[in-house]
Amino acid sequence: MQTPGVENGLEIIVKSLERAVNVSLQDCPPGDNIVRGVIRPSENNEFATVSIEVKVLPSFAPVQLAKPVLYDEADKPYKTAQSFGDFNREPSYSCSFSFRVPKGTKLSRFAIGDASFDVASFEK
Amino acid sequence: MEIDRRAFISSVGGAAALAVMTSEQKADALEHYMQQQLDAPEKFPTVAELAAKNEDLGRPSRRGAGNLFVPNREGKLRPIEKMPDKPTLLDFFQYRFAPANHVLQSATRALKTGMREEIVLACLLHDVVLNMIHPDHGWWGAQLVEPYVPEITTFAIRYHQTLRFYPDTEFGYEYPESYFRTFGEDYQPEPYLARTYEWVRNHKWYEHPRLVTVNDLYSFDRNAVVAIDPFVDIIGRHFKQPAEGLGWDDSPSSHMWRTMIWPDRPL
Numbered sequence: 001m002q003t004p005g006v007e008n009g010l011e012i013i014v015k016s017l018e019r020a021v022n023v024s025l026q027d028c029p030p031g032d033n034i035v036r037g038v039i040r041p042s043e044n045n046e047f048a049t050v051s052i053e054v055k056v057l058p059s060f061a062p063v064q065l066a067k068p069v070l071y072d073e074a075d076k077p078y079k080t081a082q083s084f085g086d087f088n089r090e091p092s093y094s095c096s097f098s099f100r101v102p103k104g105t106k107l108s109r110f111a112i113g114d115a116s117f118d119v120a121s122f123e124k
Numbered sequence: 125m126e127i128d129r130r131a132f133i134s135s136v137g138g139a140a141a142l143a144v145m146t147s148e149q150k151a152d153a154l155e156h157y158m159q160q161q162l163d164a165p166e167k168f169p170t171v172a173e174l175a176a177k178n179e180d181l182g183r184p185s186r187r188g189a190g191n192l193f194v195p196n197r198e199g200k201l202r203p204i205e206k207m208p209d210k211p212t213l214l215d216f217f218q219y220r221f222a223p224a225n226h227v228l229q230s231a232t233r234a235l236k237t238g239m240r241e242e243i244v245l246a247c248l249l250h251d252v253v254l255n256m257i258h259p260d261h262g263w264w265g266a267q268l269v270e271p272y273v274p275e276i277t278t279f280a281i282r283y284h285q286t287l288r289f290y291p292d293t294e295f296g297y298e299y300p301e302s303y304f305r306t307f308g309e310d311y312q313p314e315p316y317l318a319r320t321y322e323w324v325r326n327h328k329w330y331e332h333p334r335l336v337t338v339n340d341l342y343s344f345d346r347n348a349v350v351a352i353d354p355f356v357d358i359i360g361r362h363f364k365q366p367a368e369g370l371g372w373d374d375s376p377s378s379h380m381w382r383t384m385i386w387p388d389r390p391l
Contacts, residue, residue, distance in 0.1 A: 037298030081296040100293050
């Protein structure tokens, strides 16, 4: 069980790390946009998808948060196409962020602002 | 979930079968169809399969024809209203481009994320030429507006088409799943696109068309409520509206605007 982290009044917990070649690119919290991203068959990449649960705490104040970043074992950062939407649209919600990484990349941590979450444990 | 209307109608036995179903039966059939779609991963067409469809000479139109010239999903042509004598860009949005939902969403997103006005304008105009023609719409679209907009806007429109085929995680752009359906799962950009990409990738203005693709990717929300009003001032500041009206100012692209004014003109 992962430990929740708090960033700008948002309690965040990482629920899973999965690999896929076809992913939703919905904002977080999820909106109505239906856009999906894909890895082409000729590519040697895959998506690493981090699913999180977010709880909006009373201390939350509207803020512009940078996009999350995923790091591999060598601390190389990977960016995501997805963005945060209106954080307090719901009191709590689940969402996921997908990152294009070379196939088989071992990942170590997921960061939102100053909050950092270990994801290496999901790799086992 | 996105519903492929044709596939759904086909799944119930065709339009005739659907027509005799009650509302309740239709709702059940739709639910069943959606469940099936969730259970089974979508099979995307190959380039060869899509090319085979082009062999059908009984189609109402070819895939590259502009929206003003082809029937809509209900099989009807869009009504063409008479335009003002000296049409402005806003008139084109009202009478020819409407509902223009996708470009308005795209520009709204660009505005919301604080992009410079020339890029907001590029997002607003990046696909309007699809009303006239589809193939190579980046080049056609840039040519259409080139006499009236900043050079950065033209550049962004011209090359966004090419960059759509190349993901760039630095800017948050992914290859869209919809391109598997549109171009085929095994599609590889043609050499002219690969050459253009290499050139634009090393250009000092690379970020401008790239930012159009970023907003393009996220602007397909059918429930989004958008309007042209937030962009009126930006158009006023950056779009050189000709006094004679678009189409009548003898610019290098006047003929393109006239084509959209008169889509029924035979020659």
